[in-house]
Amino acid sequence: MSIRIKPLSGFPEFLPAGRLAEQAVQDMLREVFELHGFAPIETRAVETMDSLTRKGEITKEVYVVRRLHAEDGAGDQLGLHFDLTVPFARYVTENAGHLAFPFRRYQIQKVWRGERPQEGRYREFVQADIDIVGENTLAAHHDVEVALVMLEVFERLHTQFGLPPVVMHVNNRLLAEGFYRGLGVEDHLAVLQRVDKLDKIGPAAVVGLLVDELGLTPEQAQACLDLATIQAADTSFVDRVRALGVSHPLLDEGLDALAAVVEAASAVVPGRLIADLKIARGLDYYTGTVYETEMEGFASLGSICSGGRYDSLATDGKRTWPGVGISIGLSRILAPLIGKGEFTASRSVPTCVLVAVDTEETRASSLDIAARLRARGIPAEVAPKADKYGRQIRYADRRGIPYVWFGASVKDIRSGDQADADPDTWMPPTDDLHPTVSYTAS
Amino acid sequence: MSIRIKPLSGFPEFLPAGRLAEQAVQDMLREVFELHGFAPIETRAVETMDSLTRKGEITKEVYVVRRLHAEDGAGDQLGLHFDLTVPFARYVTENAGHLAFPFRRYQIQKVWRGERPQEGRYREFVQADIDIVGENTLAAHHDVEVALVMLEVFERLHTQFGLPPVVMHVNNRLLAEGFYRGLGVEDHLAVLQRVDKLDKIGPAAVVGLLVDELGLTPEQAQACLDLATIQAADTSFVDRVRALGVSHPLLDEGLDALAAVVEAASAVVPGRLIADLKIARGLDYYTGTVYETEMEGFASLGSICSGGRYDSLATDGKRTWPGVGISIGLSRILAPLIGKGEFTASRSVPTCVLVAVDTEETRASSLDIAARLRARGIPAEVAPKADKYGRQIRYADRRGIPYVWFGASVKDIRSGDQADADPDTWMPPTDDLHPTVSYTAS
Known part of the structure; x- marks a missing residue:
């Protein structure tokens, strides 16, 4: 309409x-x-x-x-x-x-x-x-x-x-x-x-x-x-x-x-x-x-x-x-x-982790990683498109999502730090798990 | 009106x-x-x-x-x-x-x-x-x-x-x-x-x-x-x-x-x-x-x-x-x-603990116990009146509040069990902390 x-x-x-x-x-x-x-x-x-x-x-x-x-x-x-x-x-x-x-x-x-x-x-x-x-x-x-x-x-x-x-x-x-x-x-x-x-x-x-x-x-x-x-x-x-x-x-x-x-x-x-x-x-x-x-x-x-x-x-x-x-x-x-x-809020979405997608054929494995993160209370979504990694990072950045998951590693896109990680054990710092909310006088 | x-x-x-x-x-x-x-x-x-x-x-x-x-x-x-x-x-x-x-x-x-x-x-x-x-x-x-x-x-x-x-x-x-x-x-x-x-x-x-x-x-x-x-x-x-x-x-x-x-x-x-x-x-x-x-x-x-x-x-x-x-x-x-x-819900109020009041003169000490329980996330209210204990228990019972706190002890009013307790350390079982919600077909 x-x-x-x-x-x-x-x-x-x-x-x-x-x-x-x-x-x-x-x-x-x-x-x-x-x-x-x-x-x-x-x-x-x-x-x-x-x-x-x-x-x-x-x-x-x-x-x-x-x-x-x-x-x-x-x-x-x-x-x-x-x-x-x-x-x-x-x-x-x-x-x-x-x-x-x-x-x-x-x-x-x-x-x-x-x-x-x-x-x-x-x-x-x-x-x-x-x-x-x-x-x-x-x-x-x-x-x-x-x-x-x-x-x-x-x-x-x-x-x-x-x-x-x-x-x-x-x-x-x-x-x-x-x-x-x-x-x-x-x-x-x-x-x-x-x-x-x-x-x-x-x-x-x-x-x-x-x-x-x-x-x-x-x-x-x-x-x-x-x-x-x-x-x-x-x-x-x-x-x-x-x-x-x-x-x-x-x-x-x-x-x-x-x-x-x-x-x-x-x-x-x-x-x-x-x-x-x-x-x-x-x-x-x-x-x-x-x-x-x-x-x-x-x-x-x-x-x-x-x-x-x-x-x-x-x-x-x-x-x-x-x-x-x-x-x-x-x-x-x-x-x-x-x-x-x-x-x-510190970001515009609840999402803490964007799971990147390598190719559309392997989307299922990204979905699986996201599900394992969610099972432990970590809000996660999967990239909508198997774009170049730079574009997937930009997708996260525009929403304030702090982490992007690539294969077997996770990257803090604010600092650029990337480290090996297991979706069954990795936890973000508490302050990153959910959006934080605060007042700043202009 | x-x-x-x-x-x-x-x-x-x-x-x-x-x-x-x-x-x-x-x-x-x-x-x-x-x-x-x-x-x-x-x-x-x-x-x-x-x-x-x-x-x-x-x-x-x-x-x-x-x-x-x-x-x-x-x-x-x-x-x-x-x-x-x-x-x-x-x-x-x-x-x-x-x-x-x-x-x-x-x-x-x-x-x-x-x-x-x-x-x-x-x-x-x-x-x-x-x-x-x-x-x-x-x-x-x-x-x-x-x-x-x-x-x-x-x-x-x-x-x-x-x-x-x-x-x-x-x-x-x-x-x-x-x-x-x-x-x-x-x-x-x-x-x-x-x-x-x-x-x-x-x-x-x-x-x-x-x-x-x-x-x-x-x-x-x-x-x-x-x-x-x-x-x-x-x-x-x-x-x-x-x-x-x-x-x-x-x-x-x-x-x-x-x-x-x-x-x-x-x-x-x-x-x-x-x-x-x-x-x-x-x-x-x-x-x-x-x-x-x-x-x-x-x-x-x-x-x-x-x-x-x-x-x-x-x-x-x-x-x-x-x-x-x-x-x-x-x-x-x-x-x-x-x-x-x-x-x-399993009870009609969020309250987990009713803190009993001995006399109106000592209400402040009951308020203090309730505040210490709340500080650890335990919903608590203080009895509205320094009634006989039986009436204070009935107050809790009518609302489904599972615990009544008396001085230095806490009573599970469902089982009648009473035990010494410290408001800075006592925790109820997880299922009692908040009302539980469920469906039972009639």
Whole structure:
């Protein structure tokens, strides 16, 4: 068929070396999640429009899906999922009788949003979520746990792949709510919404909004601002909040919870997690701990890993499932770097050895050598044509294949070294066995 | 949020043990494909309707996708891809300048079709494709290669996972065309279409169609039928075709090509690949070798792995990319078995060890033990609550977690054996480290 070439804006696709790099990261995520006992699930790409539009303002970004020749009004209206939380809530409700709670799951899948495409914002992108949900109750230590699992992921992204380190910013909704109530301000969500704009509009403008729009006194507004500017990598933030002279039971509860998270994290990954009392998270279903994450030098991407505690992810009327979860925006991190060639694999194919072919009549013996290499886990392919050896080496070179096998010897085509070798015993250095993946800033 | 429970027909979702099983198979596919040097790619879920509807009759099955608030006529009409071949053709054309040919890729992704759901037919399902495409030319030995790679996959499904063995049925379009032309029949595609119905309507009805609809003489029709009934696991089919007394250059070419495939396969995987001269494959872009695959005892599923050689997968007017590829309908095989619980994992979580918690005050020491186990690749989680030990064991038991760690000892909760253990040296038996996956017919 003849195809008109037309890339679609917002739908990133990678060349093989880019996909190898993305795949290596997804493998690492899976390994970390599974080491921590999270079980994999996948949910279907579509949900009913009914469940997708429950949250109101996101409706404009949904992709509607319908069969080309569907009769009007036939069946449910369907849309592509725009996150993995709505599908997970539906999955838990639907399968509650078959799941053991607390239920720990991870999910790495594509999601779709009809947003205007820009760097780090796509219409199709991969998210990686972990959540722990309980039946009716869920212990507070899981708030620490999910943060540490994600920080372990980022530590591996840093040490194994060379990506910049991250800082996770954590707050607690109860802390803010208790503080505002202790100040005598009842509409705590409205205050939080204004405070959330601090980085964008600056402190003076925030105070202005609190006074003009919400009717706070200048003193109340200043106290809210003072709270919002507190940051600490250790539990010293507790005394700084106390010094503001506000008290409320919810504030105590929030301070204790946040201190527990910060303390546990500073023991395991010092400096990677800080209490940041201005963090709000837009979605109003969060009810306790909230997380945002910034990658060093990539502030323009915004938060690359966010989440929080929700008292009720889902309910069927009788039972509720409280939970805590965090989601990594994998494409937001990787796609721009892969696109620029800064994050890539050391070769464009999995192949470690190209077995040369002497003549088409002796192709079978080359096939046999390749099979013996593969039997010991060495990715191998046979040259497509009994060309001159120079051309066969060029075939390998163009793909980054490090070794070419000739008869009873193997040649490292990077160094030119050639040595006798037995396909039943020869092993390449570990670093050559599979493509390696790394980040190099341009 | 409150969610109405409503499974969607045709969109299979699995419980965690089922997903673990599906994932194990996908990992194996990936391993085999990469050992053979196939590079991974993923393509976006959507294509322009223009490129999806190029093949006419499939349009009725396409899911159209549009933004909820898109203006009418804004931008391209998009649809979800219904296979991985159309997107791959577009990908090759779009990226030809960045790919090295022959280009070997694998692709494991979901596809969507608006078909009426039934067992083994879904609206959302996973396909796993391999293709080798050349620029302008592609050697014939790749027809053998892709068949052997897929047969290696099925051998692993059989020996490693316990699924029934398969038989791959192979034919060659040139063989049939040459034979019909040698008989003096020009419209070879029309004959092939009727012969393709042999299994459904029987030999007498096929002869009837050939005579009544296409005007063949009874002798010609009988010769076509005689050709179609030839099957052989070795190259003996060549003499049987010759004995029918027809000759044509295309027939010779087809016989040679098919004999080469059968001969190579019978040397490597005896009995798993047969020449079957009635195989047609519906899609008319195949131009040489065609493959279909049946799993023993699962004939009702139809072909679970099909493909063929195409002289021109794609063209941009100047260049063409001939190729050969095979696609496994992974969901068609696995989803019914996972749904019935016949194909599943040995436990519902990756966790190998549950570390018990004595009191909430000593949770940190349990966390430390779990971290030390994970550091050596042993999936571990910490009990969510400092419950009575019996309840902590029940937590493990409900999930199939084989080991519970108490202080300085580890208990196999299946046998009840408990022994002193050091988290820096203890290793479980290999079979317990990760969930095992297997098929057990009910």
